[in-house]
Amino acid sequence: MCGIVGYIGHREAYPIIIEGLKRLEYRGYDSAGIALFDGTDLKVSKTKGKVADLENISEKEITKTGNVGIGHTRWATHGVPNDVNSHPHTSNSGDLVIIHNGIIENYESLKQELIARGYTFKSDTDTEVLINLIEDVKKQEDVKLGKAVQIALNQVIGAYAITVFDKNKPEEIVVARLGSPLAVGIGEDEFFIASDASPFIEYTKDAIYLEDEEMAIIRFHKGIKIRKIKDDSLVDPYIQKLQLNLEEIEKGGYDHFMLKEIHEQPKAITDTYRGRLLRDQAIIKMAGVEDNMKKFLNANRIIIVACGTSWHAGLVAEYIFEDLARIPVEVEYASEFRYRNPVIREDDVLIAISQSGETADTLAAIKLAKSKGAFVFGVCNVVGSSIARETDAGAYTHAGPEIGVASTKAFTTQITVLTLMALRLSRAKGTITSSEYRRHLLELEMIPGKVEKALESDAHIRYIADIYKDASNCLYLGRGYNFPVALEGALKLKEISYIHAEGYPAAEMKHGPIALIDENMPIVVIATKKGHYEKVVSNIQEIKSRKGKIIGIVTEGDEQVKELADHVIEVPETLESLSPLLTTIPLQLLSYYIAVMLDKNVDQPRNLAKSVTVE
Ligand code: F6R
Numbered sequence: 001m002c003g004i005v006g007y008i009g010h011r012e013a014y015p016i017i018i019e020g021l022k023r024l025e026y027r028g029y030d031s032a033g034i035a036l037f038d039g040t041d042l043k044v045s046k047t048k049g050k051v052a053d054l055e056n057i058s059e060k061e062i063t064k065t066g067n068v069g070i071g072h073t074r075w076a077t078h079g080v081p082n083d084v085n086s087h088p089h090t091s092n093s094g095d096l097v098i099i100h101n102g103i104i105e106n107y108e109s110l111k112q113e114l115i116a117r118g119y120t121f122k123s124d125t126d127t128e129v130l131i132n133l134i135e136d137v138k139k140q141e142d143v144k145l146g147k148a149v150q151i152a153l154n155q156v157i158g159a160y161a162i163t164v165f166d167k168n169k170p171e172e173i174v175v176a177r178l179g180s181p182l183a184v185g186i187g188e189d190e191f192f193i194a195s196d197a198s199p200f201i202e203y204t205k206d207a208i209y210l211e212d213e214e215m216a217i218i219r220f221h222k223g224i225k226i227r228k229i230k231d232d233s234l235v236d237p238y239i240q241k242l243q244l245n246l247e248e249i250e251k252g253g254y255d256h257f258m259l260k261e262i263h264e265q266p267k268a269i270t271d272t273y274r275g276r277l278l279r280d281q282a283i284i285k286m287a288g289v290e291d292n293m294k295k296f297l298n299a300n301r302i303i304i305v306a307c308g309t310s311w312h313a314g315l316v317a318e319y320i321f322e323d324l325a326r327i328p329v330e331v332e333y334a335s336e337f338r339y340r341n342p343v344i345r346e347d348d349v350l351i352a353i354s355q356s357g358e359t360a361d362t363l364a365a366i367k368l369a370k371s372k373g374a375f376v377f378g379v380c381n382v383v384g385s386s387i388a389r390e391t392d393a394g395a396y397t398h399a400g401p402e403i404g405v406a407s408t409k410a411f412t413t414q415i416t417v418l419t420l421m422a423l424r425l426s427r428a429k430g431t432i433t434s435s436e437y438r439r440h441l442l443e444l445e446m447i448p449g450k451v452e453k454a455l456e457s458d459a460h461i462r463y464i465a466d467i468y469k470d471a472s473n474c475l476y477l478g479r480g481y482n483f484p485v486a487l488e489g490a491l492k493l494k495e496i497s498y499i500h501a502e503g504y505p506a507a508e509m510k511h512g513p514i515a516l517i518d519e520n521m522p523i524v525v526i527a528t529k530k531g532h533y534e535k536v537v538s539n540i541q542e543i544k545s546r547k548g549k550i551i552g553i554v555t556e557g558d559e560q561v562k563e564l565a566d567h568v569i570e571v572p573e574t575l576e577s578l579s580p581l582l583t584t585i586p587l588q589l590l591s592y593y594i595a596v597m598l599d600k601n602v603d604q605p606r607n608l609a610k611s612v613t614v615e
Helices: 013-027 051-061 107-116 126-141 145-153 257-263 265-273 293-297 308-325 360-371 386-390 409-429 434-455 458-468 480-497 506-511 533-544 560-564 580-597
Strands: 003-008 031-037 042-048 068-074 096-104 158-166 172-178 183-186 191-194 206-209 214-219 223-228 301-306 329-333 348-354 375-380 393-396 473-478 500-505 522-527 549-555 567-571
Touching: 003 013, 003 096, 003 158, 003 172, 013 031, 013 051, 013 068, 013 191, 031 051, 031 096, 042 051, 068 096, 068 158, 096 126, 107 126, 126 145, 126 158, 145 158, 145 172, 145 214, 172 191, 257 265, 257 580, 265 409, 265 434, 293 409, 301 308, 301 360, 308 329, 308 348, 308 409, 308 480, 348 360, 348 409, 360 375, 360 386, 375 386, 375 409, 393 409, 409 434, 409 580, 434 567, 434 580, 458 549, 458 567, 458 580, 473 480, 473 506, 473 533, 480 500, 480 522, 480 580, 500 506, 506 533, 522 533, 522 580, 533 549, 533 560, 549 560, 549 580, 567 580
Parallel strands: 301 329, 301 348, 348 375, 375 393, 473 500, 473 522, 522 549, 549 567
Antiparallel strands: 003 068, 003 191, 031 042, 031 068, 096 158, 158 172, 172 214, 183 191, 183 206, 214 223
16 A cells, blocks of 8 residues: 655665655555654655655755654545645644554544544545544643554554654654554664565664554664553564565666566576475475365365455466365455355365455455464465464465566466465375376476576567557456466556456357457467367457457467467467466566556556555
């Protein structure tokens, strides 16, 4: 959702906050703002637009000196993105200043109470209500800022990560979290606050991740105190050593993070199976699965919950778990599952898939399943994320930071983890023969090299992108394991190029979408040799007779589809169950090049945010 950065220490806060906001811009980028204490007064500068716009206006508006400050990059929830609704927000007295990520659900009733007590509001935001509530409590109860924040938060319903300070006591920053992430970097007599660790990675590797319902009072020269918001009890800070490197969060010569992340997939997939896939010994080692083998083997069924691209990875997993391990699987949108009173049994296993590990709906689905006694397993990329901590056990994807808003390497590494799990369970259940099992291990180990090969079609894909970049609609078709890939291909195209695209099971086309096909409609058909090749070829013939333009994703050396299609993009041959790891690659590149040619902001598409921490 929104990105939060704060600093208190001996350095100039401004450059740390601005650079930090740029790294967090993937979280939201419709407006940005900064508040600094310049030694005598509070200076606030904020604007609709990007962090670069903030830099431009803050040049003119504020002196950029001061050792205490907070900054925000926003993804609007309450109030349209404009200058007034941008964070930071100050209290009526002008003393207190806040930035906030999340939603205060009862803000309207709190606002009415504050209005009745004489408070006025400039913006439409819930955040301005919260800072005035804190001010009101501070005055009424005559308490210090930390206590006022605590009392106010106990009146709030919703989710938040907040950072607050008082210009009359600028040696102290108060932070708190419920449902939105917040990390505190611990330096030498200095503290960094951020939604994730990327803004302070070059200054310190020591970080504390606040847990839900915790707040911290951070004092220059004095240190940090963490308390439970509900009962005021003190919490022992747990300082984590960060593994992140600066290079991992930079573009490394690529034009966009998305392109870099597409090209990182061979390495990311290798990192995902490294130490887990031991082919020489014909072993898959996954501690989270091993330690809970009984739960998996006795499972009535597996329920997979996720959103967006992660949900597509879940659909691929449904095929592989059922196919190899013969365990019934249901794949659910987390947002639907959590609200539809689902039947959950104690012998159900729920697998939650999430790149960020912060998606609000997925987190809520996990809590629901746990409350019904199900065993919950997480597949996350971000180490230490809320979902990673909330689940009973899990497996990290080890894809490295994914910064482009459109998910790429997260998808293929999620599929890799889920494939390893399915193989391990099928071995334990005896639903796969030894030779089939070894064949899968061998083929999986060869996938990174084959992804590398698929990436070599880059120039050819750029050529195809140029032909179809002006299309208004596009269909993606696939069958079996490649049906979810068709959904993912369509999602990639629409989210970054804003071209309307639909993914469909190829055979289902006859039940409706075929009506859309004419000579202007590009149709991407995944038609690899393994699986339902002949059936897909018939579908291609049906499209051809209606004059649709066919882009076939085919196995190297394919001649039959080449004859029929307008264009083909080849991928190396592999097992059908592993084919999504290869067929996805050209679809990612196709979307990328179309979006670049249309001059869209590939890494930060409009209206989207990398991690959706509100429902
Ligand atoms: C699409 C995309 C989103 C995410 C979705 C879930 O490219 O990135 O659809 O997949 O918001 O996010 P995570 O995986 O972080 O839970």
